[in-house]
Amino acid sequence: MIATESLSKRFPGVTALDRLSMTITPGVTGLVGANGAGKSTLIKILLGLSPATEGRAAVLGLDVSTEGGAIRESVGYMPEHDCLPPDVSATEFVVHMARMSGLPPSAARERTADTLRHVGLYEERYRPIGGYSTGMKQRVKLAQALVHDPKLVLLDEPTNGLDPAGRDEMLGLIRRVHTDFGISVLVTSHLLGELERTCDHVVVIDGGALLRSSSTSDFTQATATLAVEVTDTDRHPDGAAALAAALAGAGVETEAGGRAPGAGRVLLLQADGESTYDIVRDTVAGLGLGLVRMEQRRHHISEVFRSENSNGSGSSGNSGSPGRPEGPDSSPAGQNGGGRDAA
Numbered sequence: 001m002i003a004t005e006s007l008s009k010r011f012p013g014v015t016a017l018d019r020l021s022m023t024i025t026p027g028v029t030g031l032v033g034a035n036g037a038g039k040s041t042l043i044k045i046l047l048g049l050s051p052a053t054e055g056r057a058a059v060l061g062l063d064v065s066t067e068g069g070a071i072r073e074s075v076g077y078m079p080e081h082d083c084l085p086p087d088v089s090a091t092e093f094v095v096h097m098a099r100m101s102g103l104p105p106s107a108a109r110e111r112t113a114d115t116l117r118h119v120g121l122y123e124e125r126y127r128p129i130g131g132y133s134t135g136m137k138q139r140v141k142l143a144q145a146l147v148h149d150p151k152l153v154l155l156d157e158p159t160n161g162l163d164p165a166g167r168d169e170m171l172g173l174i175r176r177v178h179t180d181f182g183i184s185v186l187v188t189s190h191l192l193g194e195l196e197r198t199c200d201h202v203v204v205i206d207g208g209a210l211l212r213s214s215s216t217s218d219f220t221q222a223t224a225t226l227a228v229e230v231t232d233t234d235r236h237p238d239g240a241a242a243l244a245a246a247l248a249g250a251g252v253e254t255e256a257g258g259r260a261p262g263a264g265r266v267l268l269l270q271a272d273g274e275s276t277y278d279i280v281r282d283t284v285a286g287l288g289l290g291l292v293r294m295e296q297r298r299h300h301i302s303e304v305f306r307s308e309n310s311n312g313s314g315s316s317g318n319s320g321s322p323g324r325p326e327g328p329d330s331s332p333a334g335q336n337g338g339g340r341d342a343a
């Protein structure tokens with residue numbers, strides 16, 4: 001769907017993209033990076049709206065430097081910032097955008113009604129956009145990106161400004177854009193946890209350079225850590241403590257893993273093959289405790305991002321200060337800010 005080769009973009013004093021090479025295949029792909037990492041700059045280059053300083057990029061096999069018009073015919077774009085006219089209704093605006101994309105009037109009206117229904121704005125479609133909530137405005141922006149039935153949509157921070165419930169709804173909608181319509185999605189965010197649930201593949205950029213590109217399942221692969229949760233009993237009012245002591249006696253060290261929501265304490269231990277499962281099961285049974293769960297923990301993408309940053313594999317190899325202001329004003333607080341947001 002998308003391929004970039006040593007793509008760089010320099011503004012006076014700032015390297016926004018630094019020799020970025022990556023490929024994006026069909027499906028839902030997350031583009032993650034801290035504020036200022038270069039996400040919006042990349043999207044504008046991919047749409048043929050802003051020239052790269054160096055390197056090459058192709059979208060749907062079309063060269064961004066010479067075939068921007070053809071790219072924009074087949075690609076939908078949801079910009080990050082609020083850019084909607086307040087005095088027109090969602091229907092008027094989305095029909096207008098459909099007409100701009102080349103749809104004839106009747107098809108534009110039909111597709112607008114379908115798309116607004118899909119994003120959950122059908123009832124409110126004749127109200128002026130100025131009276132909409134932030135979540136409704138984000139849906140209008142999504143609808144106008146989808147109305148011409150593109151093969152690919154580029155969504156720039158679609159969950160910006162939404163509360164947790166609004167975010168979940170938007171992420172669900174984005175997932176359905178692919179599952180219901182077969183449209184591929186590139187969605188940017190500075191919140192890693194969001195993309196873990198929504199995307200098949202995640203590309204992490206830091207300071208305009210590629211930090212990592214992997215399938216979500218590779219990011220979140222199972223660890224060797226087992227989480228064990230047991231019930232308390234009259235004989236063992238603190239079941240987790242009793243289990244920890246008994247396991248220590250059997251040579252299995254544990255650590256407290258916090259409290260499961262609405263349930264007991266979780267013990268964490270390192271699994272050393274199948275035998276560890278047997279030891280835990282037999283010890284729990286021997287104590288007469290109930291085994292609520294015993295499961296392998298999975299990585300969170302944010303843990304991977306933090307560890308790659310702390311290894312210095314992010315922007316350390318880049319020349320200059322990509323994605324960050326150069327010179328004495330350069331703030332350490334701006335560096336690797338994605339780690340903070342990722343929490």
Ligand SMILES: Nc1ncnc2c1ncn2[C@@H]1O[C@H](COP(=O)(O)OP(=O)(O)OP(=O)(O)O)[C@@H](O)[C@H]1O
Nearest residue numbers: 011014016034035036037038039040041042323324
């Ligand atoms: N037109 C421009 N002129 C000068 N600098 C720019 C311009 N556009 C972007 N930049 C700089 O390039 C860097 C990357 O910006 P970009 O907007 O692509 O980041 P981003 O990852 O999308 O972050 P955000 O989510 O905050 O928009 C930033 O340091 C930004 O200040």
